[in-house]
Amino acid sequence: MKDISRRDFLKMTGAGAAAIGVTACENAAKSTLPPTVIDKTPGEMVLRSCGEDKVSLLGYGCMRWPMIKDDNGKDIIDQAAVNELVDYAMAHGVNYYDTSPVYLQGQSEEATAKALLRYPRDSWFLATKLSNFSNYTYENSVKMYKRSLEIFQTDHIDYYLLHSISGGDAFRQRYEDTGIMDFLLEEKKKGHIRKLGLSFHGHKEGFDELMELHEKYHWDFVQIQMNFVDWNHAAGRNTNASYLYEELDKREIPIVIMEPLLGGRLANLPGPVAERLKGKEPSKSIASWSFRFSGSHPRVLSILSGMTYMENLEDNVDTFTHFKPLEKDDYEFLDEMALMIRDYPLINCNMCQYCMPCPYGIDIPNIFKYYNDTINNGTFVQNAEQENYQKLRKRYLTGYNKAIETIRQADHCIACNQCSPHCPQSLRIPRELQRIDEYIEKLKQGKL
Amino acid sequence: MLRKTRIALASLFFAGITLLFIGIGQDWWGWMAKIQFLPALLKVFSSALALNVAVVAGLILLTLIFGRIYCSVICPLGVMQDIISWLQRKIYKARTGKTRRYSHSRELKAVRYGVWVLFCAALIAGVQVIVALVAPYSAYGRIVRSMVSPSGWQVPVIAAVTFVAVAVLAWTGGRTWCNTICPVGTTLSFFSRFAMFRPVIDTEKCVKCRACERACKASCIDVDGGKIDYSRCVDCFDCIGSCKLSGLKYRFAWKSGAKSAETAEKGVDAGKRAFIAGAMIAGATTLKAQEMKLDGGLADILPKQKPERKNRLVPFGAKSEKDFYSKCTACQLCVSACPNNVLRPSTDLMHLMQPEMSYENGWCRPECTECSQVCPAGAITAITPEEKTAEHIGRAVVDLELCLANTEDVACGNCSRHCPAGAIKMVKNEKGKAVPAVMEELCMGCGACEFLCPVRPISAIHVDGLKSHIKE
Numbered sequence: 032m033k034d035i036s037r038r039d040f041l042k043m044t045g046a047g048a049a050a051i052g053v054t055a056c057e058n059a060a061k062s063t064l065p066p067t068v069i070d071k072t073p074g075e076m077v078l079r080s081c082g083e084d085k086v087s088l089l090g091y092g093c094m095r096w097p098m099i100k101d102d103n104g105k106d107i108i109d110q111a112a113v114n115e116l117v118d119y120a121m122a123h124g125v126n127y128y129d130t131s132p133v134y135l136q137g138q139s140e141e142a143t144a145k146a147l148l149r150y151p152r153d154s155w156f157l158a159t160k161l162s163n164f165s166n167y168t169y170e171n172s173v174k175m176y177k178r179s180l181e182i183f184q185t186d187h188i189d190y191y192l193l194h195s196i197s198g199g200d201a202f203r204q205r206y207e208d209t210g211i212m213d214f215l216l217e218e219k220k221k222g223h224i225r226k227l228g229l230s231f232h233g234h235k236e237g238f239d240e241l242m243e244l245h246e247k248y249h250w251d252f253v254q255i256q257m258n259f260v261d262w263n264h265a266a267g268r269n270t271n272a273s274y275l276y277e278e279l280d281k282r283e284i285p286i287v288i289m290e291p292l293l294g295g296r297l298a299n300l301p302g303p304v305a306e307r308l309k310g311k312e313p314s315k316s317i318a319s320w321s322f323r324f325s326g327s328h329p330r331v332l333s334i335l336s337g338m339t340y341m342e343n344l345e346d347n348v349d350t351f352t353h354f355k356p357l358e359k360d361d362y363e364f365l366d367e368m369a370l371m372i373r374d375y376p377l378i379n380c381n382m383c384q385y386c387m388p389c390p391y392g393i394d395i396p397n398i399f400k401y402y403n404d405t406i407n408n409g410t411f412v413q414n415a416e417q418e419n420y421q422k423l424r425k426r427y428l429t430g431y432n433k434a435i436e437t438i439r440q441a442d443h444c445i446a447c448n449q450c451s452p453h454c455p456q457s458l459r460i461p462r463e464l465q466r467i468d469e470y471i472e473k474l475k476q477g478k479l
Numbered sequence: 480m481l482r483k484t485r486i487a488l489a490s491l492f493f494a495g496i497t498l499l500f501i502g503i504g505q506d507w508w509g510w511m512a513k514i515q516f517l518p519a520l521l522k523v524f525s526s527a528l529a530l531n532v533a534v535v536a537g538l539i540l541l542t543l544i545f546g547r548i549y550c551s552v553i554c555p556l557g558v559m560q561d562i563i564s565w566l567q568r569k570i571y572k573a574r575t576g577k578t579r580r581y582s583h584s585r586e587l588k589a590v591r592y593g594v595w596v597l598f599c600a601a602l603i604a605g606v607q608v609i610v611a612l613v614a615p616y617s618a619y620g621r622i623v624r625s626m627v628s629p630s631g632w633q634v635p636v637i638a639a640v641t642f643v644a645v646a647v648l649a650w651t652g653g654r655t656w657c658n659t660i661c662p663v664g665t666t667l668s669f670f671s672r673f674a675m676f677r678p679v680i681d682t683e684k685c686v687k688c689r690a691c692e693r694a695c696k697a698s699c700i701d702v703d704g705g706k707i708d709y710s711r712c713v714d715c716f717d718c719i720g721s722c723k724l725s726g727l728k729y730r731f732a733w734k735s736g737a738k739s740a741e742t743a744e745k746g747v748d749a750g751k752r753a754f755i756a757g758a759m760i761a762g763a764t765t766l767k768a769q770e771m772k773l774d775g776g777l778a779d780i781l782p783k784q785k786p787e788r789k790n791r792l793v794p795f796g797a798k799s800e801k802d803f804y805s806k807c808t809a810c811q812l813c814v815s816a817c818p819n820n821v822l823r824p825s826t827d828l829m830h831l832m833q834p835e836m837s838y839e840n841g842w843c844r845p846e847c848t849e850c851s852q853v854c855p856a857g858a859i860t861a862i863t864p865e866e867k868t869a870e871h872i873g874r875a876v877v878d879l880e881l882c883l884a885n886t887e888d889v890a891c892g893n894c895s896r897h898c899p900a901g902a903i904k905m906v907k908n909e910k911g912k913a914v915p916a917v918m919e920e921l922c923m924g925c926g927a928c929e930f931l932c933p934v935r936p937i938s939a940i941h942v943d944g945l946k947s948h949i950k951e
Contacts, residue, residue, distance in 0.1 A: 106775075106776055106777075133772065133773045134775070135774070136773045136774065136776040137773040165772040384774045387776055388778040389778060391778070391780075391933050394777060437820075439780070443933065444893075445883070445892070445893045446892075447889045
């Protein structure tokens with residue numbers, strides 16, 4: 032870890048010194064120039080280049096727009112709030128917007144389009160995905176692609192991603208065998224797709240297969256999960272981000288970062304970890320550490336943050352308009368923090384909602400969130416010998432009932448396991464739910 | 480001094496019992512519910528426990544010694560009326576500048592004893608609806624519950640009607656309800672007319688200014704006749720202070736003449752109310768078929784519907800369905816105490832307002848004995864969690880035609896996994912599928928299986944009540 036950090040550090044400072052450079056991302060092989068531009072004008076958004084594109088280092092992840100209830104009690108996106116957020120983002124130089132046809136119960140693309148179409152088409156980069164998970168036939172995939180163009184009232188998608196591929200098999204099944212890959216390449220030739228890339232979740236072997244395919248398809252960019260925990264301590268079947276980054280950097284493929292904050296988990300850390308981070312930079316947000324980590328890697332093109340609230344956006348804009356790359360010992364410090372975090376029995380759920388809706392109505396992400404939150408804020412009940420046990424127990428159970436409707440709690444999970452295959456973090460969801468259920472049951476019966 | 484003491488004590492009781500119905504402070508003022516006359520009396524009829532006999536005997540003794548102190552201090556409905564008539568007097572004074580005056584009235588014998596006889600008949604015949612309707616403590620409980628957390632529409636409507644009737648009577652005539660309708664008031668009046676201590680008019684000092692008569696909320700002072708109707712006097716002591724000449728004293732006065740006996744006018748029959756239990760039509764919504772899998776959101780979940788039970792379920796700590804419903808006065812205290820949403824007021828005519836136990840919104844958890852701790856009527860006797868696990872109140876029954884594990888290609892077993900008694904085993908059926916089977920002797924009837932069954936709106940496993948509870 033330390034070696035890699037140092038190497039990165041050197042590379043990063045190298046890039047910083049060069050100050051200007053261009054990645055030829057369509058044809059990565061031919062260029063050995065320093066990969067990115069770092070625009071360091073203080074008070075302005077850091078931009079990085081991908082070919083002729085100047086992309087803001089802070090990208091907008093449109094998977095977590097604020098939701099409200101409509102008159103019928105249905106969850107809908109709060110369009111007024113989205114417009115406000117986009118206005119602020121546009122005013123501060125955020126020009127990369129990443130969405131998908133399946134996000135937010137299929138509402139994300141439309142809400143994002145509504146907000147963005149108030150601005151000239153050439154003032155923002157559209158990133159969306161071919162999210163053909165359940166039905167990957169040629170017809171359905173083309174339909175999905177065309178619908179994205181239609182929603183954004185445009186003839187081109189700037190960054191188009193093959194959504195969440197775990198390896199060669201998945202790629203062949205969903206894209207090659209159906210002939211849809213040929214279609215997409217054709218569309219790219221016509222200029223309807225400007226850059227074609229993919230997003231990756233999975234193990235090392237799968238990633239290697241996709242890198243082999245680079246020889247054939249020349250990925251214009253690749254989206255990976257990267258943050259200071261996943262850098263060398265990726266959980267489940269996920270691959271360490273340090274490996275992914277190295278492989279992509281070697282091939283000079285621009286990298287888009289997802290889950291820089293693990294769905295906000297790296298902004299809401301266990302007390303002792305949070306105190307250490309605050310101790311080092313008291314006036315900076317906990318979240319800013321993660322963004323500085325990702326942003327300090329020069330091959331990174333844009334870092335997607337699903338900013339639900341204005342405060343998130345303002346804080347991130349501040350981080351990226353006064354960008355301070357990490358120092359050498361910062362990497363070592365963050366790795367120490369990552370190890371500390373790993374010691375807590377947290378559930379690695381990033382609230383991406385891919386598992387939802389559970390057909391039996393379980394509120395999976397919020398159950399995990401409640402559990403994690405109580406571990407982080409120290410209200411998790413350890414055992415009956417604990418000081419204030421009765422009080423803590425009552426608080427825990429009342430809080431659980433408030434956070435999750437009774438009929439959507441963990442005890443209603445029948446372990447059908449329809450959820451797990453959708454989980455990019457490869458969580459064994461029913462097992463985790465049963466673990467929480469057993470814990471709650473013990474707590475209720477006072478048998479902890 | 481007497482009046483102030485009465486007000487202070489009444490405030491304490493009223494606050495305590497009100498909080499109890501809201502669900503606060505069972506440990507501190509739970510005993511206040513246990514000394515309510517009617518629930519205690521019903522307990523004596525059914526299970527002559529020494530404690531209950533002592534409570535009833537104590538209350539009768541209290542009345543024999545001090546008069547109907549019970550009505551102005553312990554009974555929450557009585558205190559509520561005092562508050563309403565006090566408010567009315569304040570408003571009257573603010574509006575007109577004058578003091579509101581009560582006046583003596585005759586005892587409405589026909590109504591009073593008519594209601595009492597009807598009440599006793601209902602009690603003997605087991606028509607709990609009538610008993611519960613006029614029982615003062617239960618009526619008050621329903622009023623509070625309906626304000627705090629209304630359940631269904633029937634009980635709130637009944638509570639509202641009761642409240643309006645009681646409030647109108649209190650507003651216009653002080654303690655009219657207590658002295659014409661209330662069966663507890665009438666019962667206690669049989670004793671209070673022989674009370675040892677009572678307010679007595681000193682005919683030597685009395686100048687017949689009628690100040691006491693005007694102050695009497697019970698309208699029981701007859702200055703002209705120089706008499707007080709002790710069957711109606713609730714010992715509020717308002718009269719004592721009203722006499723500037725100290726012509727009224729609360730003193731030992733055994734055998735100093737009973738109430739005036741006047742012919743009662745023919746009363747109007749107490750109106751009968753018809754209750755209609757509405758059919759609940761649950762809106763059926765189905766899961767929408769999706770063209771593609773979209774991320775996020777919660778699946779629509781049908782609310783569970785009450786299954787048809789062979790016998791009704793009644794709480795752990797009760798003896799049997801029959802025993803439970805014959806003792807319960809529908810005070811709603813157990814409903815307010817239940818933290819698991821298992822108890823709610825019934826809506827069917829036979830058990831209207833009395834609690835109904837069902838598992839659509841929760842199950843009867845093993846560590847919880849709340850309802851058994853609060854019941855003042857002995858319908859649910861106090862049990863410990865250990866005793867609870869040794870009691871069987873019902874038996875789970877599986878409907879394999881509904882069961883997911885049988886009908887679908889999905890391994891479920893949620894009922895088996897959650898059964899606290901280990902009474903549900905997953906067994907292989909002829910199709911090789913693991914389906915739930917109930918070990919009858921182990922099942923306690925707690926309803927974990929029914930509540931947690933994923934099949935909706937009617938669970939594939941439900942609990943039938945046992946006619947009589949089995950205690951190991």
